[in-house]
Amino acid sequence: MLAAAQWVSTTTGRITTCPYSWMQAVHWVGGSGLYAPSRNYGPKWGPTTVLIAQELSALTECRPGVEYLARKLKLSRRTVQYHLDMLREAGLLVYRTKGTRITGSIRQASVYERVIPVEFDEALGIRTVQRDETAPAYTRVPIGIAEEGRKLIGKLAKKAARKVRRSRRRTPVSGRSRCTPMQGGTSASSPAGTSTSPSETELASGSTSHPTQKKATRGPQKLNKVGRRFQLGQELVTNVPWLQKASPCRVSWVARDCADAGWTWREVQAAAEEHSPIDPADTRRPSGLLAHRLKGVHLLYAKPEARQQLVLAWQESTAQEHFRHSGYDAPAPHAAPDDVEVSEAQAAFGAAVRAVDASGSSHAASTSDQTGLMYAAVSIDLKALSPHEIGMHRAYAADDPTYVRSLLDTLSDTAVRQLLTSKLVDQALAALRLDTPTLAPAF
Incomplete structure (x- = not known):
């Protein structure tokens, strides 16, 4: 079936009424030999195709994801895609909506409709009728079958009822010849022409004293x-x-x-x-x-x-x-303040620094001085601070971890780390978590 006919609006088949009848059509297509793949490479129609169709028939909404089928059936993604293409080319699957594959967005899986091709109805003599004349042609339903098709539909019913399982991979047997259990040589012929019989003392006694071997009960393997x-x-x-x-x-x-x-x-x-x-x-x-x-x-x-x-x-x-x-509408984050506001903020910051210097020690300043210094730092550009002013901030941060928390509540995390260094910020946050009252200076 061509790609143009692989849609529900252009298909000549009919939508199946139940998954059981659809599996009959799948087995008929595989055994009739009418389907010829469009490519000369990749897997052929076989048990894997029936296994994937069996999983599709069990879905309430035929919306299989390639990742889901590959993970459940332990197949590769490319193998699943090949067999889905074969089911569409055989007229057993048609698109209702095609999935999206847009990079950077959520990928949607394709939605299919399970369809019974018109060739299946003609081969078995199935009679269909369109109950609603205004409905599309793919909504017709079967009402009977010819006598010559009853035997074949019975065989297909048995195949549809049988669950197909994925074959287990067997370890290949070595190409070398096996040793015989009766002391014979490993080759098919011997130089003497006859094999040597074992002695009577080496024959098995025939006693059944060996206990029954226990069956291994293996559960899910534990991850290393x-x-x-x-x-x-x-x-x-x-x-x-x-x-x-x-x-x-x-x-x-x-x-x-x-x-x-x-x-x-x-x-x-x-x-x-x-x-x-x-x-x-x-x-x-x-x-x-x-x-x-x-x-x-x-x-x-x-x-x-x-x-x-x-x-x-x-x-x-x-x-x-x-x-x-929520609902916060602010101007551009990189908008520069007015010159007047910058001047006022720098004046306030200078006053706060002078007040701290007048108190006698940068580590013994009052809470009001720290508060004034903090709000002055909020309003001005960090690049405008002098080394002495930056040192005052870092001294407060080393002595009082709550000062770092106050700055984080007001400024962004990047700005605070540029002002105080990431080491001081991490030490202060760790001290707050461990309820440590003070920190040693880190600069």
């Missing part, structure tokens, strides 16, 4: 360390939105320490998005970002209880993040 790594990598790529474009093998290598420690994919996502959410559209190299976010977390959350608390805190923070940003 490498299998667990690949399993976690595949789960992360499947379930985490910003990792869907990454390679499962590379993600498995990045998260290998977490996999060895027994982490779940949800715990890995919570650890990666603990400080700030990740937008899939802004992620250019997901595996590199994951490696940066997971550095050392398997040591920080070594116990399962700590990981459970991490997941709970991450879920609550995610809900709050969506709540704060």
Whole structure:
């Protein structure tokens, strides 16, 4: 059947009323020899074709995915595609809607209709009728069969009722000749022309004292360390939105320490998005970002209880993040402030720095001085700060981890790390998690 006739609107066959009758047509096409493939390469019509048709007949909606069939039947994707093409060319499958294969979007599987070709009805003498004259021709239904076709339809019914299973691969037998059990030589002929009979003392006694061999009861195999790594990598790529474009093998290598420690994919996502959410559209190299976010977390959350608390805190923070940003319309994030506002903010920052210097020590400033310094840093450009002003911020961050948390609530994570360095920010966040009151200066 040509490609133009492989649609439900152009087919000459009729839509099957039940999967059982459709399998009869499948066996008839395979045994009649009328189908000739359009290609001279690839697999031929055989048990694998019937096996795939059997899976299609069991679907309520004939919408099979190539990945689903390949995984369930343990076949390659190309083999499944070849046999689906043969079923369409034989007139047994027609498109209702064709799937999409657009890169970067969700791929949709094709929706088929199981069709009985008109050649099958003519060969067996099946009479059909169109009950609704306004309906398309493919909606006609069978009402009887000729006497000469009853015997053949009975044979096809037995084949359709028999479940086809995938043949197990057998280990090939070695080409060398086998040894005989009675001390004979390994060759078919001997130089003497006769074989030597065994002695009476070497004959078996015939006793049946050997116990019955127990049957091996094997369950599902347990994954080893490498299998667990690949399993976690595949789960992360499947379930985490910003990792869907990454390679499962590379993600498995990045998260290998977490996999060895027994982490779940949800715990890995919570650890990666603990400080700030990740937008899939802004992620250019997901595996590199994951490696940066997971550095050392398997040591920080070594116990399962700590990981459970991490997941709970991450879920609550995610809900709050969506709540704060819902309906928020702001100007462009890179819009520069007015010169007057910059001047006022720099003046306020200078006043805050002078007040801290007047207090006698940069590490003993009051809470009000820290607050003024923080809000001055929010309003001005980070490039406009002097080394002395940056040192004041880092001194506050080293002494008081809550100061880092206040900046993170006001500024972006990137801006805070540029101002305080990533080392100070990570130390402050770790101290807040471990309830450590103070930190040692890191600069």
